[in-house]
Amino acid sequence: MQTQQTAFLIFQSQDHYKVLLNHQELTATISGRYRHLAESTNDLPVVGDQVTGVIYDTDYFQIQGHHPRHTLIQRHNSNKQQRIQTLAANVATIFIVTSANQEFSEARLQRYLTMAWDSGATPVIVLSKTDLVSHSELTTFLDAIARVTFDSVPVITTDQTTSNVVAAFKSYLIADQWVTFVGSSGVGKSTLINQLIKEPSILTSGIRADDDKGRHTTTNRQAYQTASGAFIVDTPGMRELGMTSSMSKALKTVFTDIETLAQDCRFKDCQHQSEPGCAVRAAIDAGSLMPERLADFNKLAIEADYSQLSAREVEQAKVKRLMGSLKTRPTKQN
Numbered sequence: 001m002q003t004q005q006t007a008f009l010i011f012q013s014q015d016h017y018k019v020l021l022n023h024q025e026l027t028a029t030i031s032g033r034y035r036h037l038a039e040s041t042n043d044l045p046v047v048g049d050q051v052t053g054v055i056y057d058t059d060y061f062q063i064q065g066h067h068p069r070h071t072l073i074q075r076h077n078s079n080k081q082q083r084i085q086t087l088a089a090n091v092a093t094i095f096i097v098t099s100a101n102q103e104f105s106e107a108r109l110q111r112y113l114t115m116a117w118d119s120g121a122t123p124v125i126v127l128s129k130t131d132l133v134s135h136s137e138l139t140t141f142l143d144a145i146a147r148v149t150f151d152s153v154p155v156i157t158t159d160q161t162t163s164n165v166v167a168a169f170k171s172y173l174i175a176d177q178w179v180t181f182v183g184s185s186g187v188g189k190s191t192l193i194n195q196l197i198k199e200p201s202i203l204t205s206g207i208r209a210d211d212d213k214g215r216h217t218t219t220n221r222q223a224y225q226t227a228s229g230a231f232i233v234d235t236p237g238m239r240e241l242g243m244t245s246s247m248s249k250a251l252k253t254v255f256t257d258i259e260t261l262a263q264d265c266r267f268k269d270c271q272h273q274s275e276p277g278c279a280v281r282a283a284i285d286a287g288s289l290m291p292e293r294l295a296d297f298n299k300l301a302i303e304a305d306y307s308q309l310s311a312r313e314v315e316q317a318k319v320k321r322l323m324g325s326l327k328t329r330p331t332k333q334n
């Protein structure tokens, strides 16, 4: 009998898997027994998993299971049968990249923070392209971030001339630990990843002459290793995440001000609309809570709730909301 070994899953695309075992990249397959079990429980291995298995035919790895996961990044998948898609496991740190220009949006930050907390990973905000703004504009952005996060999320600023990006990220890039970058297109994720990985220039193929946008060379890689031995996961779909129905709890971490106030609402399931004894609305009336905070919160809460509905159900829920029969949040229709 062969001894079982533990490897890192570094690539997954449909039935194709690759693992890293003792610094060696091996093509991997899944044992029939494990597949049978995992398929029925939607628990197939994903990038970042520590998989157990055996080597066969000298340089193949047969995956027979995975270790318990510390974190799990999932996203909503509207057009697939499987509405929730698992993207990566065991990511310790999620770098939320937002650029210091028109792209910056508090609402977007709230959304990414919710996703990060929901996954179990720790968020770190990266304010990129700070070379494009003045010192006072930069201060405004940093103030906005501090306000949104209650000063509880670390911020790294980067600009084109940051000579030592590696030093700025060093404390998060720990050997065998996984990190990832999320954020809108063009905020500079690839540029940063390229500076952090051992072999640069794998991701961006430079600037396109016609539209001035960074373009990617087609690549099959999904995990990159830094010189310090950390893994950066960059799987398709990771860069643009969507709210899922499970995120309501994480939403309360992002909106702790509303959550704290809501504890004093008369009704436990208060939607902070027109219910009597609503402490959240009282705070707005008293001027101690900005109405935008509640609006932002409601927007994401509704998005999370809608995510579990089919396209038809979403339309029905919207009509109902308009008719006022469902004042705030949709409910699942079976």
Ligand SMILES: Nc1nc2c(ncn2[C@@H]2O[C@H](COP(=O)(O)OP(=O)(O)OP(=O)(O)O)[C@@H](O)[C@H]2O)c(=O)[nH]1
Pocket (backbone or CB within 6 Å): 128, 129, 130, 131, 132, 158, 159, 160, 161, 183, 184, 185, 186, 187, 188, 189, 190, 191, 192, 204, 207, 212, 213, 214, 215, 216, 239
């Ligand atoms: N001025 C300035 N430009 C930058 C900086 N970082 C990246 N850029 C430029 O911004 C453009 C987009 O950068 P990318 O790294 O490709 O952005 P991305 O987030 O990976 O975008 P997607 O791959 O579409 O998700 C490129 O033209 C970069 O050269 C920066 O710090 N300052």
Ligand SMILES: [Zn+2]
Pocket (backbone or CB within 6 Å): 262, 265, 266, 270, 271, 272, 273, 275, 277, 278, 279, 280, 281
């Ligand atoms: Zn209330």
